[in-house]
Amino acid sequence: MTISHAYEVRAQHERFKGPVFRVVTDDVAMPGGRVAGRDYLQHVGSVGVVAVDGDGQVVLIRQYRHPVRQHMWEVPAGLADVPGEELPSLAARELAEEAELVAGRLDLLLDLHTSPGCSNERIRLFLARDLRPVDASFEFERHDEEAELEVRRFDLDAAVSMALAGEITNGPTVAGLLAAARVRDAGWNGLRPA
Known part of the structure:
Protein backbone atom coordinates (compact mmCIF):
# COMPACT_ATOMS: atom_id res chain seq x y z
CA MET A 1 0.00 0.00 0.00
CA VAL A 44 9.92 23.01 22.22
CA GLY A 45 11.53 19.55 22.35
CA SER A 46 13.79 17.97 24.94
CA VAL A 47 16.70 15.69 25.68
CA GLY A 48 17.29 12.90 28.17
CA VAL A 49 20.49 11.26 29.38
CA VAL A 50 20.84 7.58 30.21
CA ALA A 51 24.01 7.71 32.29
CA VAL A 52 25.63 4.31 32.89
CA ASP A 53 28.71 4.05 35.09
CA GLY A 54 31.59 1.59 34.88
CA ASP A 55 29.82 -0.78 37.28
CA GLY A 56 26.76 -1.07 35.03
CA GLN A 57 24.62 1.19 37.18
CA VAL A 58 22.28 3.77 35.70
CA VAL A 59 21.76 7.18 37.27
CA LEU A 60 18.12 8.07 37.90
CA ILE A 61 16.54 11.09 39.51
CA ARG A 62 13.31 11.13 41.50
CA GLN A 63 11.29 14.24 40.79
CA TYR A 64 7.74 15.45 41.46
CA ARG A 65 5.59 15.66 38.33
CA HIS A 66 2.49 17.71 38.94
CA PRO A 67 0.26 16.54 36.04
CA VAL A 68 0.33 12.98 37.45
CA ARG A 69 0.61 14.17 41.10
CA GLN A 70 3.48 11.89 42.01
CA HIS A 71 7.23 11.55 42.30
CA MET A 72 8.74 9.60 39.41
CA TRP A 73 12.08 7.93 38.69
CA GLU A 74 13.48 9.41 35.49
CA VAL A 75 16.68 9.89 33.57
CA PRO A 76 18.11 13.42 33.79
CA ALA A 77 16.33 15.48 31.13
CA GLY A 78 15.57 18.99 30.06
CA LEU A 79 13.85 21.26 27.58
CA ALA A 80 15.42 22.48 24.35
CA ASP A 81 14.43 26.03 25.22
CA VAL A 82 17.72 27.90 24.77
CA PRO A 83 17.98 29.21 21.18
CA GLY A 84 21.02 27.85 19.37
CA GLU A 85 22.02 25.32 22.04
CA GLU A 86 23.10 22.05 20.42
CA LEU A 87 21.35 18.97 21.81
CA PRO A 88 24.58 17.21 22.96
CA SER A 89 25.52 20.37 24.88
CA LEU A 90 22.05 20.50 26.41
CA ALA A 91 22.37 16.84 27.45
CA ALA A 92 25.74 17.50 29.09
CA ARG A 93 24.32 20.55 30.89
CA GLU A 94 21.30 18.63 32.21
CA LEU A 95 23.53 15.78 33.42
CA ALA A 96 25.68 18.29 35.33
CA GLU A 97 22.74 20.25 36.75
CA GLU A 98 20.55 17.32 37.76
CA ALA A 99 23.05 14.57 38.62
CA GLU A 100 26.24 16.59 39.18
CA LEU A 101 28.07 14.39 36.66
CA VAL A 102 30.20 14.86 33.57
CA ALA A 103 30.36 12.24 30.81
CA GLY A 104 33.65 11.35 29.17
CA ARG A 105 31.66 9.74 26.35
CA LEU A 106 28.28 10.77 24.95
CA ASP A 107 26.53 8.80 22.21
CA LEU A 108 23.12 9.16 20.58
CA LEU A 109 20.91 6.40 21.94
CA LEU A 110 17.53 7.03 20.32
CA ASP A 111 14.90 9.55 19.22
CA LEU A 112 11.39 9.29 20.55
CA HIS A 113 8.07 11.01 19.89
CA THR A 114 6.48 10.99 23.35
CA SER A 115 2.78 11.17 22.40
CA PRO A 116 2.39 11.60 18.62
CA GLY A 117 -1.40 11.43 18.85
CA CYS A 118 -1.56 14.73 20.73
CA SER A 119 1.89 16.36 20.66
CA ASN A 120 4.79 16.97 18.30
CA GLU A 121 7.29 16.64 21.19
CA ARG A 122 10.43 14.80 20.23
CA ILE A 123 13.01 13.82 22.81
CA ARG A 124 16.54 12.83 21.88
CA LEU A 125 18.07 10.38 24.34
CA PHE A 126 21.82 10.20 24.82
CA LEU A 127 23.91 7.47 26.42
CA ALA A 128 26.50 8.91 28.81
CA ARG A 129 29.46 6.80 29.97
CA ASP A 130 32.86 7.34 31.58
CA LEU A 131 31.15 9.34 34.32
CA ARG A 132 32.90 11.56 36.84
CA PRO A 133 31.70 14.18 39.33
CA VAL A 134 31.42 17.78 38.19
CA ASP A 135 34.34 20.06 38.98
CA ALA A 136 34.30 21.48 42.51
CA SER A 137 33.82 24.98 41.08
CA PHE A 138 30.53 23.99 39.36
CA GLU A 139 27.57 25.84 40.85
CA PHE A 140 23.91 25.43 40.01
CA GLU A 141 20.95 26.34 42.21
CA ARG A 142 17.91 24.11 41.82
CA HIS A 143 14.45 25.68 42.14
CA ASP A 144 10.86 24.50 42.51
CA GLU A 145 10.46 20.72 41.97
CA GLU A 146 14.17 20.38 41.18
CA ALA A 147 15.03 21.64 44.69
CA GLU A 148 14.04 18.21 46.04
CA LEU A 149 15.65 15.97 43.42
CA GLU A 150 16.87 12.63 44.70
CA VAL A 151 19.75 11.17 42.68
CA ARG A 152 20.36 7.43 42.90
CA ARG A 153 22.12 4.67 40.98
CA PHE A 154 20.44 1.40 40.10
CA ASP A 155 21.80 -1.70 38.43
CA LEU A 156 20.69 -1.32 34.80
CA ASP A 157 18.93 -4.71 34.79
CA ALA A 158 17.17 -3.84 38.06
CA ALA A 159 15.99 -0.54 36.54
CA VAL A 160 14.64 -2.41 33.50
CA SER A 161 12.80 -4.76 35.88
CA MET A 162 11.35 -1.73 37.69
CA ALA A 163 10.05 -0.45 34.36
CA LEU A 164 8.53 -3.80 33.46
CA ALA A 165 6.91 -3.97 36.92
CA GLY A 166 5.29 -0.54 36.45
CA GLU A 167 7.50 1.18 39.04
CA ILE A 168 9.05 3.42 36.36
CA THR A 169 6.42 4.81 34.00
CA ASN A 170 8.08 7.87 32.43
CA GLY A 171 8.02 6.95 28.72
CA PRO A 172 11.41 8.32 27.66
CA THR A 173 13.02 6.72 30.74
CA VAL A 174 11.50 3.32 29.98
CA ALA A 175 12.59 3.54 26.34
CA GLY A 176 16.07 4.74 27.33
CA LEU A 177 16.56 1.94 29.87
CA LEU A 178 15.47 -0.74 27.40
CA ALA A 179 17.67 0.71 24.65
CA ALA A 180 20.69 1.02 26.97
CA ALA A 181 20.30 -2.59 28.11
CA ARG A 182 20.05 -3.72 24.49
CA VAL A 183 23.17 -1.89 23.33
CA ARG A 184 25.06 -3.02 26.44
CA ASP A 185 24.15 -6.63 25.61
CA ALA A 186 25.44 -6.00 22.06
CA GLY A 187 28.81 -4.81 23.37
CA TRP A 188 27.86 -1.11 23.11
CA ASN A 189 27.57 -1.50 19.32
CA GLY A 190 24.98 0.18 17.13
CA LEU A 191 25.22 3.62 18.73
CA ARG A 192 25.21 6.79 16.63
CA PRO A 193 27.61 9.68 17.29
CA ALA A 194 26.18 12.41 19.51
Whole structure:
Protein backbone atom coordinates (compact mmCIF):
# COMPACT_ATOMS: atom_id res chain seq x y z
CA MET A 1 0.00 0.00 0.00
CA THR A 2 1.36 3.41 -0.94
CA ILE A 3 0.44 6.54 0.92
CA SER A 4 0.12 9.52 -1.37
CA HIS A 5 -2.17 11.96 0.42
CA ALA A 6 -0.37 15.13 1.56
CA TYR A 7 -2.55 16.07 4.59
CA GLU A 8 -2.19 19.77 3.78
CA VAL A 9 -2.75 22.21 6.65
CA ARG A 10 -5.31 24.73 5.43
CA ALA A 11 -5.32 26.89 8.57
CA GLN A 12 -3.93 26.95 12.09
CA HIS A 13 -5.61 28.42 15.18
CA GLU A 14 -3.63 29.06 18.37
CA ARG A 15 -5.62 28.14 21.49
CA PHE A 16 -2.92 28.67 24.15
CA LYS A 17 0.69 29.85 24.23
CA GLY A 18 3.07 29.22 27.13
CA PRO A 19 6.84 29.06 27.59
CA VAL A 20 7.10 25.30 26.94
CA PHE A 21 4.30 24.56 24.49
CA ARG A 22 1.45 25.95 22.43
CA VAL A 23 -1.95 24.34 21.91
CA VAL A 24 -3.10 24.65 18.32
CA THR A 25 -5.82 23.38 16.06
CA ASP A 26 -4.85 22.62 12.47
CA ASP A 27 -7.50 22.37 9.77
CA VAL A 28 -6.18 19.42 7.75
CA ALA A 29 -7.27 18.24 4.29
CA MET A 30 -8.18 14.56 4.57
CA PRO A 31 -8.43 11.90 1.87
CA GLY A 32 -11.73 12.33 0.07
CA GLY A 33 -11.67 16.13 0.37
CA ARG A 34 -13.01 16.60 3.91
CA VAL A 35 -11.23 19.10 6.19
CA ALA A 36 -10.87 18.04 9.83
CA GLY A 37 -9.62 19.88 12.91
CA ARG A 38 -6.67 18.32 14.75
CA ASP A 39 -5.75 19.66 18.20
CA TYR A 40 -2.23 19.14 19.52
CA LEU A 41 0.63 20.54 21.58
CA GLN A 42 3.51 22.19 19.76
CA HIS A 43 6.41 21.48 22.10
CA VAL A 44 9.92 23.01 22.22
CA GLY A 45 11.53 19.55 22.35
CA SER A 46 13.79 17.97 24.94
CA VAL A 47 16.70 15.69 25.68
CA GLY A 48 17.29 12.90 28.17
CA VAL A 49 20.49 11.26 29.38
CA VAL A 50 20.84 7.58 30.21
CA ALA A 51 24.01 7.71 32.29
CA VAL A 52 25.63 4.31 32.89
CA ASP A 53 28.71 4.05 35.09
CA GLY A 54 31.59 1.59 34.88
CA ASP A 55 29.82 -0.78 37.28
CA GLY A 56 26.76 -1.07 35.03
CA GLN A 57 24.62 1.19 37.18
CA VAL A 58 22.28 3.77 35.70
CA VAL A 59 21.76 7.18 37.27
CA LEU A 60 18.12 8.07 37.90
CA ILE A 61 16.54 11.09 39.51
CA ARG A 62 13.31 11.13 41.50
CA GLN A 63 11.29 14.24 40.79
CA TYR A 64 7.74 15.45 41.46
CA ARG A 65 5.59 15.66 38.33
CA HIS A 66 2.49 17.71 38.94
CA PRO A 67 0.26 16.54 36.04
CA VAL A 68 0.33 12.98 37.45
CA ARG A 69 0.61 14.17 41.10
CA GLN A 70 3.48 11.89 42.01
CA HIS A 71 7.23 11.55 42.30
CA MET A 72 8.74 9.60 39.41
CA TRP A 73 12.08 7.93 38.69
CA GLU A 74 13.48 9.41 35.49
CA VAL A 75 16.68 9.89 33.57
CA PRO A 76 18.11 13.42 33.79
CA ALA A 77 16.33 15.48 31.13
CA GLY A 78 15.57 18.99 30.06
CA LEU A 79 13.85 21.26 27.58
CA ALA A 80 15.42 22.48 24.35
CA ASP A 81 14.43 26.03 25.22
CA VAL A 82 17.72 27.90 24.77
CA PRO A 83 17.98 29.21 21.18
CA GLY A 84 21.02 27.85 19.37
CA GLU A 85 22.02 25.32 22.04
CA GLU A 86 23.10 22.05 20.42
CA LEU A 87 21.35 18.97 21.81
CA PRO A 88 24.58 17.21 22.96
CA SER A 89 25.52 20.37 24.88
CA LEU A 90 22.05 20.50 26.41
CA ALA A 91 22.37 16.84 27.45
CA ALA A 92 25.74 17.50 29.09
CA ARG A 93 24.32 20.55 30.89
CA GLU A 94 21.30 18.63 32.21
CA LEU A 95 23.53 15.78 33.42
CA ALA A 96 25.68 18.29 35.33
CA GLU A 97 22.74 20.25 36.75
CA GLU A 98 20.55 17.32 37.76
CA ALA A 99 23.05 14.57 38.62
CA GLU A 100 26.24 16.59 39.18
CA LEU A 101 28.07 14.39 36.66
CA VAL A 102 30.20 14.86 33.57
CA ALA A 103 30.36 12.24 30.81
CA GLY A 104 33.65 11.35 29.17
CA ARG A 105 31.66 9.74 26.35
CA LEU A 106 28.28 10.77 24.95
CA ASP A 107 26.53 8.80 22.21
CA LEU A 108 23.12 9.16 20.58
CA LEU A 109 20.91 6.40 21.94
CA LEU A 110 17.53 7.03 20.32
CA ASP A 111 14.90 9.55 19.22
CA LEU A 112 11.39 9.29 20.55
CA HIS A 113 8.07 11.01 19.89
CA THR A 114 6.48 10.99 23.35
CA SER A 115 2.78 11.17 22.40
CA PRO A 116 2.39 11.60 18.62
CA GLY A 117 -1.40 11.43 18.85
CA CYS A 118 -1.56 14.73 20.73
CA SER A 119 1.89 16.36 20.66
CA ASN A 120 4.79 16.97 18.30
CA GLU A 121 7.29 16.64 21.19
CA ARG A 122 10.43 14.80 20.23
CA ILE A 123 13.01 13.82 22.81
CA ARG A 124 16.54 12.83 21.88
CA LEU A 125 18.07 10.38 24.34
CA PHE A 126 21.82 10.20 24.82
CA LEU A 127 23.91 7.47 26.42
CA ALA A 128 26.50 8.91 28.81
CA ARG A 129 29.46 6.80 29.97
CA ASP A 130 32.86 7.34 31.58
CA LEU A 131 31.15 9.34 34.32
CA ARG A 132 32.90 11.56 36.84
CA PRO A 133 31.70 14.18 39.33
CA VAL A 134 31.42 17.78 38.19
CA ASP A 135 34.34 20.06 38.98
CA ALA A 136 34.30 21.48 42.51
CA SER A 137 33.82 24.98 41.08
CA PHE A 138 30.53 23.99 39.36
CA GLU A 139 27.57 25.84 40.85
CA PHE A 140 23.91 25.43 40.01
CA GLU A 141 20.95 26.34 42.21
CA ARG A 142 17.91 24.11 41.82
CA HIS A 143 14.45 25.68 42.14
CA ASP A 144 10.86 24.50 42.51
CA GLU A 145 10.46 20.72 41.97
CA GLU A 146 14.17 20.38 41.18
CA ALA A 147 15.03 21.64 44.69
CA GLU A 148 14.04 18.21 46.04
CA LEU A 149 15.65 15.97 43.42
CA GLU A 150 16.87 12.63 44.70
CA VAL A 151 19.75 11.17 42.68
CA ARG A 152 20.36 7.43 42.90
CA ARG A 153 22.12 4.67 40.98
CA PHE A 154 20.44 1.40 40.10
CA ASP A 155 21.80 -1.70 38.43
CA LEU A 156 20.69 -1.32 34.80
CA ASP A 157 18.93 -4.71 34.79
CA ALA A 158 17.17 -3.84 38.06
CA ALA A 159 15.99 -0.54 36.54
CA VAL A 160 14.64 -2.41 33.50
CA SER A 161 12.80 -4.76 35.88
CA MET A 162 11.35 -1.73 37.69
CA ALA A 163 10.05 -0.45 34.36
CA LEU A 164 8.53 -3.80 33.46
CA ALA A 165 6.91 -3.97 36.92
CA GLY A 166 5.29 -0.54 36.45
CA GLU A 167 7.50 1.18 39.04
CA ILE A 168 9.05 3.42 36.36
CA THR A 169 6.42 4.81 34.00
CA ASN A 170 8.08 7.87 32.43
CA GLY A 171 8.02 6.95 28.72
CA PRO A 172 11.41 8.32 27.66
CA THR A 173 13.02 6.72 30.74
CA VAL A 174 11.50 3.32 29.98
CA ALA A 175 12.59 3.54 26.34
CA GLY A 176 16.07 4.74 27.33
CA LEU A 177 16.56 1.94 29.87
CA LEU A 178 15.47 -0.74 27.40
CA ALA A 179 17.67 0.71 24.65
CA ALA A 180 20.69 1.02 26.97
CA ALA A 181 20.30 -2.59 28.11
CA ARG A 182 20.05 -3.72 24.49
CA VAL A 183 23.17 -1.89 23.33
CA ARG A 184 25.06 -3.02 26.44
CA ASP A 185 24.15 -6.63 25.61
CA ALA A 186 25.44 -6.00 22.06
CA GLY A 187 28.81 -4.81 23.37
CA TRP A 188 27.86 -1.11 23.11
CA ASN A 189 27.57 -1.50 19.32
CA GLY A 190 24.98 0.18 17.13
CA LEU A 191 25.22 3.62 18.73
CA ARG A 192 25.21 6.79 16.63
CA PRO A 193 27.61 9.68 17.29
CA ALA A 194 26.18 12.41 19.51
